Amino acid sequence: MIQKQNIIIVKNLVKKFGIFVANDHLNFEVREGEIFGFLGANGAGKTTAMRIICGLSLPTSGEIKVAGFDIYKEREKIKRNIGYMSQKFSLYPNLTIRENINFFGGIYGLSRTEIKTRTTNLLEKLQFTHAANKLIREIPLGWMQKLAFSIAILHKPKIAFLDEPTGGVDPITRRQFWEMIYEAAEQGITIFVTTHYMDEAEYCDRVSIMVDGRIEALDSPAKLKEKYAAESMNDVFLKLARIQLHESV
Amino acid sequence: MNRFRGFVIKEFFHIWRDPRTLLILVGIPVAQIMIFGFVISNDIKDLHIAVYDQSQDEVSREITNKIISSGYFILDQSIDHPSQIEESFKKGIVREVIVFGQDFGENLERLGVADLQIIADASDANTANLITNYTQAIINDYLKKLNATHQIPLKIETQVRMLFNEEMKGVYMFVPGTMALILMLISTMMTSISIAREKEFGTMEVLLVSPLKPVQIIIGKVAPYVALAFLDAVLILLMGVYVFKMPVLGSSTLLLLTALLYILMALSLGILISTIVKTQQVAMFISLIGLLLPTMLLSGFIFPIENMPLILQWVANILPFKYFIIMIKDIMLKGVGVAYIWKEGLVLLGFTLLFIALSVKKFKLRLE
Amino acid sequence: METQNQIAVKVGQLSRSYGKVKALDLLSFQIVKGELFGFIGPDGAGKTTLFRIIASLLLPDVGSVKVGDFDTVKDFKEIRKITGYMPGRFSLYHDLTVEENLNFYASIFGTSLEENYELIKDIYSAIEPFKKRRAGKLSGGMKQKLALSCALIHKPEILILDEPTTGVDAVSRVEFWDMLKHLKTMGITILVSTPYMDEASLCDRVALMQKGKILTIDKPESITANFKKEIRAVRSDNIYQLIIDLREYRHTESVHPFGQDVHFIEKGGISTTATELTDYLHQKGHHHIHIQNINAGIEDCFMDLMKEE
Numbered sequence: 039m040i041q042k043q044n045i046i047i048v049k050n051l052v053k054k055f056g057i058f059v060a061n062d063h064l065n066f067e068v069r070e071g072e073i074f075g076f077l078g079a080n081g082a083g084k085t086t087a088m089r090i091i092c093g094l095s096l097p098t099s100g101e102i103k104v105a106g107f108d109i110y111k112e113r114e115k116i117k118r119n120i121g122y123m124s125q126k127f128s129l130y131p132n133l134t135i136r137e138n139i140n141f142f143g144g145i146y147g148l149s150r151t152e153i154k155t156r157t158t159n160l161l162e163k164l165q166f167t168h169a170a171n172k173l174i175r176e177i178p179l180g181w182m183q184k185l186a187f188s189i190a191i192l193h194k195p196k197i198a199f200l201d202e203p204t205g206g207v208d209p210i211t212r213r214q215f216w217e218m219i220y221e222a223a224e225q226g227i228t229i230f231v232t233t234h235y236m237d238e239a240e241y242c243d244r245v246s247i248m249v250d251g252r253i254e255a256l257d258s259p260a261k262l263k264e265k266y267a268a269e270s271m272n273d274v275f276l277k278l279a280r281i282q283l284h285e286s287v
Numbered sequence: 288m289n290r291f292r293g294f295v296i297k298e299f300f301h302i303w304r305d306p307r308t309l310l311i312l313v314g315i316p317v318a319q320i321m322i323f324g325f326v327i328s329n330d331i332k333d334l335h336i337a338v339y340d341q342s343q344d345e346v347s348r349e350i351t352n353k354i355i356s357s358g359y360f361i362l363d364q365s366i367d368h369p370s371q372i373e374e375s376f377k378k379g380i381v382r383e384v385i386v387f388g389q390d391f392g393e394n395l396e397r398l399g400v401a402d403l404q405i406i407a408d409a410s411d412a413n414t415a416n417l418i419t420n421y422t423q424a425i426i427n428d429y430l431k432k433l434n435a436t437h438q439i440p441l442k443i444e445t446q447v448r449m450l451f452n453e454e455m456k457g458v459y460m461f462v463p464g465t466m467a468l469i470l471m472l473i474s475t476m477m478t479s480i481s482i483a484r485e486k487e488f489g490t491m492e493v494l495l496v497s498p499l500k501p502v503q504i505i506i507g508k509v510a511p512y513v514a515l516a517f518l519d520a521v522l523i524l525l526m527g528v529y530v531f532k533m534p535v536l537g538s539s540t541l542l543l544l545t546a547l548l549y550i551l552m553a554l555s556l557g558i559l560i561s562t563i564v565k566t567q568q569v570a571m572f573i574s575l576i577g578l579l580l581p582t583m584l585l586s587g588f589i590f591p592i593e594n595m596p597l598i599l600q601w602v603a604n605i606l607p608f609k610y611f612i613i614m615i616k617d618i619m620l621k622g623v624g625v626a627y628i629w630k631e632g633l634v635l636l637g638f639t640l641l642f643i644a645l646s647v648k649k650f651k652l653r654l655e
Numbered sequence: 656m657e658t659q660n661q662i663a664v665k666v667g668q669l670s671r672s673y674g675k676v677k678a679l680d681l682l683s684f685q686i687v688k689g690e691l692f693g694f695i696g697p698d699g700a701g702k703t704t705l706f707r708i709i710a711s712l713l714l715p716d717v718g719s720v721k722v723g724d725f726d727t728v729k730d731f732k733e734i735r736k737i738t739g740y741m742p743g744r745f746s747l748y749h750d751l752t753v754e755e756n757l758n759f760y761a762s763i764f765g766t767s768l769e770e771n772y773e774l775i776k777d778i779y780s781a782i783e784p785f786k787k788r789r790a791g792k793l794s795g796g797m798k799q800k801l802a803l804s805c806a807l808i809h810k811p812e813i814l815i816l817d818e819p820t821t822g823v824d825a826v827s828r829v830e831f832w833d834m835l836k837h838l839k840t841m842g843i844t845i846l847v848s849t850p851y852m853d854e855a856s857l858c859d860r861v862a863l864m865q866k867g868k869i870l871t872i873d874k875p876e877s878i879t880a881n882f883k884k885e886i887r888a889v890r891s892d893n894i895y896q897l898i899i900d901l902r903e904y905r906h907t908e909s910v911h912p913f914g915q916d917v918h919f920i921e922k923g924g925i926s927t928t929a930t931e932l933t934d935y936l937h938q939k940g941h942h943h944i945h946i947q948n949i950n951a952g953i954e955d956c957f958m959d960l961m962k963e964e
Contacts, residue, residue, distance in 0.1 A: 079824035080795045179698050206698035206850050208865060209954050210961055213911050220895035234824050240914025259915060272825055279826045293762025297751065304750045489746040496710050496740045497763045
């Protein structure tokens with residue numbers, strides 16, 4: 039196998055809020071083109087870490103490089119090379135599909151002609167051409183999620199950050215979504231997914247599991263299941279979290 | 288009863304724990320009264336007055352001297368013809384003219400009563416009111432000393448005339464106005480927001496599936512606000528009376544009852560709004576844009592209704608605020624009793640019943 | 656024997672629309688007293704609408720709903736006394752403490768925390784150490800426990816829980832289902848909705864729902880056992896290419912990624928041997944090919960039923 043380069047390098051990332059340590063010496067790398075699952079319970083520190091890696095907030099200490107850029111000095115360059123999608127906020131409900139695409143294409147600095155051709159391609163691929171002028175709030179949740187993801191990678195970023203992307207959709211739509219992620223990864227986009235849905239972890243190449251601000255495990259789902267003698271990632275997670283629970287009591 | 292108590296306690300918790308609510312409850316009334324109160328100047332010093340002394344006797348001169356030596360007033364000119372009175376005002380320097388009737392001292396001595404007229408430039412209504420009050424106080428003081436040596440108390444009949452603004456529009460309008468505004472804010476906005484919040488957080492669903500009757504839910508929600516709004520009404524009145532020396536000529540009980548009626552009207556409006564809206568944001572928007580602005584602009588609080596275009600006058604007439612302000616003003620400044628304000632009271636009551644009827648019709652036992 | 660089972664909830668020909676959208680489309684089913692019954696489906700399946708109607712919060716357009724002997728339209732007052740309802744967003748007052756929330760809900764049902772402490776003891780004990788904490792500052796799992804305690808405070812006969820495990824982490828989810836099992840032993844009928852297919856196996860019976868319709872209703876093990884198609888789990892070193900290639904294969908009925916596997920169903924049952932399939936995939940350039948016949952899970956059934964609709 040060809041040794042792929044590390045596109046995200048995190049060394050000794052620490053983030054403190056007062057005396058509360060949200061991220062306690064995180065160390066990990068994400069390889070170019072892989073689907074990396076960043077798992078943890080609510081409040082384990084996933085979101086905090088992801089915000090730092092995206093360049094939205096600064097760590098207390100640590101060395102972080104994203105797409106070859108330094109998190110302290112080159113945040114603007116980092117932002118230009120990443121795409122972001124979250125379930126909570128992604129698209130403007132009062133704009134149409136087309137207007138949303140135009141808007142987000144615009145803020146990522148795509149030219150008008152580029153936006154135009156990419157919009158046409160995107161609408162065709164998602165089979166939304168007939169609905170391009172529908173408002174986002176009128177379309178089903180599944181469509182919204184697919185569209186949000188497509189928009190997040192419209193400017194062909196090196197890394198796409200997905201913050202709990204697929205909640206509440208039916209199993210078929212959910213799988214279509216994951217196929218889109220596979221496709222993006224195939225094209226060389228690195229996917230960084232945070233989630234606390236353990237079944238989503240099964241789709242990732244490698245996953246890290248955070249418990250109480252620390253990364254307790256990092257490997258491929260298959261190897262983790264083997265290591266913890268578990269049937270699913272859910273079991274792996276439960277075992278890890280329970281150990282932690284006993285320690286803390 | 289236990290259910291009701293639990294409800295009210297919970298509602299008070301919401302209020303105490305939300306700094307914004309507390310700010311609205313206490314901060315806004317105080318700030319507003321202060322702002323309105325101080326913008327209207329109440330500092331009296333070296334105001335120019337004129338004296339038209341028709342009797343020119345010892346007593347009238349003594350009184351004039353006493354007024355001038357008080358430090359508040361400067362004698363600008365002496366007048367010897369009635370036609371000069373208005374003239375002196377029009378120059379803009381003289382703010383008050385004191386007119387002693389003929390045989391002033393003699394009348395006082397012989398009949399025990401004398402006439403005195405105080406004419407003030409009421410284009411600045413607040414100042415005019417203060418000047419005349421000061422002048423009267425000085426005269427009364429003089430009289431008191433005089434009476435110490437007399438067996439039968441002497442009387443000076445002072446007649447106050449406000450020139451250029453006979454009805455004293457604008458005087459102390461800020462107290463009734465602020466009351467109308469603040470009580471509306473608390474009663475309407477806060478209740479509608481607090482009910483909308485229950486809808487937004489999904490807690491209304493649980494309240495609805497509980498054995499509570501809708502009436503119980505509503506009363507439980509608004510009861511604390513009745514109490515708080517009433518306290519605010521008292522706070523505003525106390526500030527008006529003690530900080531800004533506003534007179535309360537009529538019955539305080541009647542005044543408070545009027546405030547209570549207005550609060551109930553505003554609450555039922557708040558309930559009506561909350562039955563229509565689903566989110567706090569919309570409740571706030573309707574309360575502010577739909578109610579606060581009309582209260583300020585169309586109640587006669589800032590702009591006299593008589594000077595408005597006819598169409599706005601009609602609008603003002605179908606809004607409840609105007610009636611409350613009329614009632615409060617008449618009780619406080621004119622000292623009238625129920626006989627004079629019952630019509631306005633009925634209008635407010637009518638509004639209250641209308642809003643309640645609509646709310647009952649709109650309030651759903653279920654969701655939509 | 657069956658006739659002895661008392662019916663806790665009976666729904667007949669129930670429909671409900673919001674404007675043009677049919678939220679519920681002619682549902683009929685019965686829930687037996689003491690059952691732990693799951694409604695499973697994605698957002699927009701109609702779960703919340705159904706629960707609101709059963710809780711007498713919404714009126715049906717057509718059809719009848721009975722809770723015990725009470726009609727949800729006529730006897731809603733009676734129903735409100737015997738049901739405990741926990742809406743989707745954990746209806747708690749965020750500015751009140753844990754204890755204050757409980758006391759409030761107890762008071763509006765005319766009871767007190769002390770009176771029914773036994774019933775909620777197991778659930779409440781986990782959050783009791785934090786009883787002075789405001790509900791808004793609790794973790795998702797603790798909020799969920801508090802909301803359940805609040806729904807139980809008046810000793811309901813029927814508990815209606817709308818998506819209680821959504822947005823809650825895996826550990827809390829497991830704990831929550833343990834609590835439900837415990838409540839079931841106390842004879843409480845429990846209706847629970849969830850978007851998580853894997854929670855189906857924890858219910859006595861489930862209704863799989865999609866777009867206002869019930870796809871099927873049965874014991875979870877019967878649903879999977881009744882799945883007649885044969886499924887193969889296929890794996891290779893390139894999952895994305897594997898999906899594409901399997902779709903192009905002759906006889907393909909469906910191809911769905913399941914984590915690191917791809918579930919592959921052929922039209923009219925298995926017609927190719929594993930070797931044939933392996934050869935085909937080799938030809939397409941796949942390595943580390945692994946093929947295994949597997950039993951259907953609830954999710955396989957759900958997707959299959961969705962397609963039939």
